[in-house]
Amino acid sequence: GSSGGGSGSTSPTGTTLNWAIASAPRAIDMYGDFSANANVVSSLVNEGLVTLGNLKLKPALATSWKRTSPTTYVYSLREGVTFSDGNPVTAEDVAFSFNRHLAEDSTSQSVSHLKTLKKAKVTGEHEVTVTLTKPDATWVYDPMFAPVVEKSVVEKAGEQYGAPGGTVVGTGPYTVKSFSASDGIVLRRNEHYWGPKPAFEEIHFSYIADPNSLSLALRSGDVDGSFGIALSNVSQFERLKGVTLTEGDALATASLMFDMDTKPFDDIHVRRAFAYAWDAESFTKNVLRGHATPANAISSPGFWANIADPAKVDEVFTSIPAQPFDMAAAARELAQSSVPDGFSTSISYPDSRPELGQALQVLAENLKQLKITLKVTEIPYTQWSTLISEHKDLTIQIAQWNPDYPDPSDLILSQYPSSHAVKNQYNLSNYRSDKVDKLIDEELASTDDAERVQIMTEILQTVAKDVPNVNLYWPKTIMAIRDPYTYQNYNGMYASELWVYNVSAK
Amino acid sequence: MTEILDAPTTVPSRRPGRPSILVGLSFLVIALVVVCAIAGPALAPYSASAQDLTDTLAEPSAAHLLGTDDLGRDVFSRILAGAASALTGPLVIALGAMLIGSLLGLTAGYRGGFTETAIMRWVDLMYAVPQLLIAIVVVGVLSGTYWEAVLVLIVLTAPGDTRILRGAAIEQRGLPYVEALRVLGVPGPRILIRHVWPTLVPLSVAQTFLNFATSLVTLASLSFLGLGVAPGAADWGRMLAEGRDLVDVNPWTAIAPGLAIALTAAGFNIAGDWLHERLAGRGKDRT
Amino acid sequence: MTLRALAAFLGRRLLGLVLLLLIISFLVFSLIYLAPGNLVDALLGTGEKSPQLVAAIEARYHLDQPFMVQYLLWLKDAVQLDFGTSIKLNESVTAVLADRMSVTLFLGVFGFLVAVVCGLALGIAAALRRGTSVDRGAVGLAVLGVSTPTFATGLILLWVFGILLGWFPVIGDGDPTFSDRLWHLTLPAIALGVTGTALMAKMTRAALIAGYEQDYVGFARSRGVGGLRILLVYGLRNSLVPIVTAAGMVITATLTGSVLIEQTFSLKGVGELLISSINNKDIPVVQATTILVAVLVVVVNLLVDLSYFAIDPRTRRA
C-alpha cells in the first residue's frame, strides 16, 4: 500500500475513493478507538442499532424501539442481516455488543458514552431489551456508540480485535481489506450489506495529519477528500483548483474556562473583563474568515434543531445574556475587581488546534491594554489532554468542545454539573451551582422536548450570568473534496453518519 | 584531462588579513543582524506584536513592506524584532559551549589520566546520537520552553568544542614552549590559563562562530517542529513554520524569515570559516 | 594488525555499544516517564474516563507498576528483541518499525548517495580549481547548504519542482516498486542530501587541498605522474580518512535530517514515527526508535573506524 493512496489515477473512475484521515486508528472498532478520526472509518464498517443522517436519529440495525419505562428500551432488530463474513446477526450478538463495554476488565474507549447503560438482554429472536441505571433523555442516541459485533469473532480475537492486521467483522456497507498502522486502510464494498449499495468499490484511507501535506495531496490528486480542515489553514485550501470546500455546522464551541476556585478567577469581575476583552466579531470575520460565528452559549443553535423550531431557537439565544466586545467595559470590570492593576497568567492550547492559538494571541493583545499578561504556549495534544484531565492547577484553559450526539444537553452535561468538577471530567471551571445541577437532572428525566428546551434555556441563562467560561466562537467545520465529487449535508457529526452516501459525482 | 592537469601544484599560503568580498558581506550581515537585535524594535515601523485584524494577510505594500501575517502583524517589523531572539539563543549556546568546551577540553588535554578518560567518555556518549535528534526527543518529550531548548543545545554542542580543544591542548602540551614553561617552574594551571588558553582562543572563537550558525539552524528546526518557541513570538523559525501555511496568500510570511535564517547562518558560517583559516593557524606561523 | 587484535578491538567496541544502549534506553525511558502527559490521555483524549477504565488501561500497560519495574519489564522483553506493542498504533513495534524502515532506509541511502556523489564532485572541482570562480561557487553552495535548515530546503524544492513545475510528486512515498519510490523520493532525497553535500564538499576540498600540498604530490609530478593518477592515487586515496569520516558524519546528518524531511514531504518514515510517538507518549516506540538510531550511529562509527584499518597500512601493521 502507499500512504499517498496509490497513484491517484483511479479516483476519477469512480470505483475508488481516496480519503485522508489524520492518523492511524488504534482499531476499527469503537471499543478500541473512539476518536472521530477512527470513526470516519469505523462508521462505514460497523453499524449500531441506530445511526445519524443529517443530524437526525435514524434506525439502522434496529427497525424500531420503544421506551417501556423511564429506564427500559426495547429494540426490534432488522431481520436477514448478515455480517461481512456471511454469518447472520443474532440478538445474542447485539446484546453482547452492548455488554462487552461493561465487562469488569473492559478497556472500552466508548464506555463513557454508555454511562447510563446497565445491561442489554436478549428478549426475543429479533429483540433486545436495554435497561438503564437512571432516566436519560439522551439515551436514544447512545446505541450509536456500541456498534454490533459478532460475538464469536470478538471473543476469539481478544485484545487484537479491530487492531491493525487483526480481524474486524461488521455489518456496514464496507469491509476491511487491509489495515496497516503505517500504510493506510483499504475498505472494500461489503457484498453482504443489507442496505443500498454504495457507489465506490473501494475506499483508500491515508494518514495525513499536517494541513500542508493534506493540501498537497489534494492538489496532486492523491487524495479525493478529507473532513475537518483546520480553520487556520482554510485559505490554503481555497486556492486549490478543482477542490471544493464545503462548510457545515460543527456543533462545536471554542471556549475559555476560568477555574473559579483559583484567584483571581474566583472574581466575577475578572471573568467579565476577559469576556468583554474578547473581540469575537473581528476574530471570526477577519482571522477565521467567516468560518465561525460569535458564541454566547456552550450549546450552539445547531444542537437544538431536533427539539425546537428555528424561531424558538432564535428566541432561546436572544434570551441568553452576553458580553459583547467592549474594552471600556472590560476596564471598568477589572477596576472593580480584586486585581485592578492587572496580573499575569499563562495558558496552553493543543497543537492540533492552531486557531485556538490565534484566538489566544488576539485576546492576549487586548488584555495587554488592561495590564493583564497572558502567556500563550502550544503543547502536544496528549499533554494538553492530560493537563485538563488531571484537573489540577487549571487556572485558565481553552478548548474546542465537539459534539457526541446532536442534543443541546451534550456539552451542557459535560461542562456544568458540579459532579464533573473532578479528575477525568471536564467541568474545568469548577462551576458549582445547585440550581444548575438540579435543572440538569430534571432535563434528563424529562421526555417532553418543549419542557427540555425550557429547562436547558434556563440552565444556559444561569450559567451566562455566572460567567464560568467565555464562549469564544462557534466554529464551522470544513471539508475539502476534489472534482468530480461533491458532498451533501456536511456537518460536525460526519463521523457518526454513513458519510459515503453523501459523496456523489458531479 | 586538461582540467585535472590544471590542478594546483602547491597551494599558496593565503595571506591572512585580506578577507574576500564574501567575507566582507558576511560581516556586514552579522553587523546588520546585531544592529537589528539591539535596535530592531526602535527601527521597525510597527510593534512586532501589534495586530490589525482588519488587515490580515495583506500583500506587500508601502505601508507593510513585506505584507502582514494572519493576525495582521507587520512581517517586516517582526523580522527586525526577530533578530534579537535569533541572536540570543545561538549566542548563549555558542558561548556556553565555548566556556564548557574550553574548560573541559583544556583540562582533559592538559591533565590527561582519569580526568581525561571521564571527560572523553562523556563526549563519546554525546556523539553516539545525533544532536538534533536528541534535542527533538528531550525538548519534545519535556515540552520544553525556548530556554530549555537552549540549555539542551549547550549540553549537546559543548562536546564538539571539548573535543577540538582537547586535541589542540594535547598538541600544545607537547610543544617546546609548554615544556619550557614547565622547566622554568611555572605552575600547571598558570601555563594552562595564561599561555595555552590564549593561544587557543582564536580557534575557540572561530569554532564559536560555526557553532552559532549551527545552533541558529537547529533552533529554527526545533521551531519548525513546534518545539521551544511560544506561538506568535517574533522568532524566525516559528514565523517560517507558521508562514508555511500562509505561503499561498502572502509568500513573504515564509520567504522573509527563511531568508533571514539562511543569510544569518551563512554569514556566521563564512565568518567562522574565515576566522578558522586566519586565526586557528596562528602560533605556528612557519611551516 | 592481527586477527586477534581486530577481534579484541571489535569486542571492546561491542561491549561499549551494549553499555551505551543501556544508558540511552534508561535515559530515554526516564525522560518519557517524567514528561508531562500520560498514556491514558493519549488513548482516550478528552473523553470522559471512569476510574475503572483508567485502572484497566494502566494495568494493561503496566503503568501501575513502579518506575524501575516498568523499565526492567521493558528491558526483559527488549533483550529478546521484543519491543512491545505501540500504544498509539496498536501494532507490534517491530512491525511498525519494519514498515517505516523501508521508506527511511530508501530515503536515507538515496540522500546519502546524493550527498556523497555531489559532495565529492563539488569538493574535487573546488580543490582542483582553487581560487577560481568554480571554487568560490562550490564553497558558496556548500555554505548555503549548511546554513539553510533542511526543512527550508525541502519546502523550496517542494514548491519549485513539485508545485510550480510539477516535475515530481509532492506527497507520499509511492508504490513499493523501485522506480515509483525513486520518483517519489527524489525531491526529499535531494533536500536531505544538501546538508551532507555541503559537509562532504567542504571536507573533500580541505583534504584534497592539504593532500596536494604534500611533498609526495610534488615528487610524483616531478616524475611525470599524470594528473588523473595524481588525483586518484595521491589525492583522493590519501584523503580517504577524512572523506570517510565525513561520510560517517553525513550518515548521522542524514538520519537527523530525515526527521524534518519526512515531516515536510509527509513520508511515513521512522522520523515521522518518532515525532508523533514523542507527542503521543508512545514509550515503546520512542524507546525502540532511539535505540535503533543509536545502534545505527554507533555501527556507522564503528565501520568508519574499521575502514581506517583498510585504508591505511600504517594502522594495520603498527
Place this chain on the structure above:
Amino acid sequence: MSTPLLEVRDLTLRSGQGRVIVSGVDLTVGAGETIGIVGESGSGKSMTARALMGLLPRGVEVSGSVTYQGRELLPGRRGRRLHDDFAMVFQDPFTMLNPLMRAGRHISETLRDPRGRRLRGAAARKQERVRLAEVGIHDPSVADRYPFELSGGMRQRVGIAATLSCDPTLLLADEPTTALDVTTQAEILALLKKIQRERDMGMVLITHDLGVAFGMCDRIYVLYAGQLVEVGPSAGIERRPLHPYTQGLLDSEPPADRRLATLTSMPGSVPRASDVLGTCPFADRCAWVADECRRPTPLRRTEEGRSTACVRIGEIGGELARAGRRQGAAVPAPAERRDDLLVEVRDLRKDFTRAGRTVHALRGVTLEVGKGESVGIVGESGSGKTTLGRCLVGLETPTGGTVRIGDVDAGDYARLPGRVVAALRSRVQMAFQDPYSTLSPARSIGAVLKEAIRLNGSAPGQADGSGRGRPGGSGRRLDGEVAELLALVGLPAEYAGRKPAALSGGERQRVALARALARKPDLIVCDEIVSALDVSVQAQILTLLTRLQRELGVAYVFITHDLAVVRQVTDRLYVLRHGQLVESGATEKVLDEPEAAYTRTLISSIPARTEKETQP
C-alpha cells in the same frame, strides 16, 4: 666544459602580489656536470629548482629563459614538468613518498612497456628489483614494503630510484640529505655522485652546506636574497671567495677539525628578496659597504670562470682574504675541570612503551657535568640524546638509574616536594631545538621574561604558588631586569613589547636563552638549539653561548649531531649510540683520536672541508 645541457638566463620569480622572490638568475649546466646552488634559508634555492621543474606554486610567476639543448622551455604548462628529461630528488625522505603506496610502485608507476602501457605485474616487479639494486638496495622485499616500514636512508634511496625511473638527463637535488643522519648523509651523497657519473647526467645540487657543495660540485652559484652574488668553480671559491657574503658564510661555518677562539659571525639576518631589489643584497650586513653598493650590482666576470656581484671587490679583495685568515687560529680546549660536580647521572635507563612495544631509549648512561663546564652529547638520530636531556630537567621520568643535581636526587620530579622542585628549576634550565614554537605565541617577549623573573622573586619553599602578584618587585624594576636580560643576549630593549611572531628564528632562540637565564641557572640543557638556524645565525648563537659561559659561569649540556659545532662549544664529549655510551672524554681528544669505531664513522661522515684555507 661540455656543451651546455641547460641554460638559464635572467630567471625571475614573482609572487602573486608582485613581490620578487628570485631575480635575474643565470645558470649553466653541462652534461655530466654538477653545479651547486648554495645559500641560506629563504634565499630562493628551492624556488629556483621548482621553476626549473615546472612545479611552481600557484600564484608565482616566472620570467626569463630556460633552454634545454637549445630549446626554449618557458613558459611551459602549469602542473606539467618543464621537460620530461628533468627529474628531481626531494629533501625530506619522510614526506616525499606516498604513504599508502608500496615502495616499489613509486618506481614502476611511471615505467611504460614498449607499447606505451603502464607496467604491471611481473614485469613491473622485475624493473623494481633492478632499479632498487642500482641505488644499493639488494633486498627485493623492500619493494613490497610501505614507506613507513623503511628507514630514512632507505626511503631516500627508493626516492632516488623512482626519480631515475624516467631516465633523466638532468637531475635536480634539493637538499637531498638535510633530513638524514650524518652517516647516511654521506652514503646518499656518494650514491648520487656515482649515479650521476654512470649516467653522465647533469646535476643541480641545492644545499645550504658549503662543505657538501665543495665536495660534490664542479661549479657553485651563491644565492643571497634572491640574487646571485658569486659564481665560480668550487675549488676557486673555497680557496678565495670573491664576495664578502661568501667569505662570511665560510667564516660562520665552524671547522670540524679544530676549535676556534671566536667564530666570526655576520651581523643581522637575511633580508627579503623584494626589500633589496636594485642594491647589493648584502649591503646592510657588509663591513665594506659603500655608496655604490646601493645601486644595482649585476654579476661581473672577474677572472677565468669566476664572477662576483661585489662592486668593490677590486678594493677590498686583499682585506677579505686577510679577514678569513684571522679566523683561522685554533685554540686549545680549556683544561678539564671535574672537581666541582653539578650533575651526576648513574646508569640511567629509560624505556618508552607505546602500543605494546617497548623502546629502550637509554640503556644505562653515566655522565657527569662540572660547575661551569660545557659537556657535549653527540650521536645519530634516535640515539637517545634528547631523552637524556629531558631526564635531566624532569620532563621525562627515568625508568632506572639515578640523577643527582647538586645534592638532590632528581630522578623523579613528580615525587619531590614542591620546594625542592622549585630549587631544582632555578638551577637547571633547558633550551629547545625549534625556535618557532619555543615561545608562547600569544604572549609578548616582555611578559614571558617577566614571568620567569617573578618566579625567582618567590623565596624557595613557596615557589609553587600561583606566581601571580609574587614579590618580584615593582613594575619598573621588572622592566629594568627584562631590558638587562635582553641586552645579555644581544637584543634591544624594545623587543620586550613584541610577540614571538615578529621575531626571526635566531632572535627567538636568543629570547629562549634569556628566559632560561632569567632563573639564573647553573646549567642549561641545550637540545640542538642551533640546528634549525642558518649558519650565519648559528655562528651568532654559538658565540653568544661561549660568551655567556665565560661571563656567567653557566654550565651546558650541549646536545647536537653536528661534530663541528660541538667542537666549538664543549669541553668534554659523550658519544651515544642506541642509548648507550660508546665513548667519552675531552672533546679534542675524542674527535682527534677516536677510540670507538662508531665515533670514527661519525667523524668520517662529516662533509669535510679541506685544510687549505688555513694556509696563509
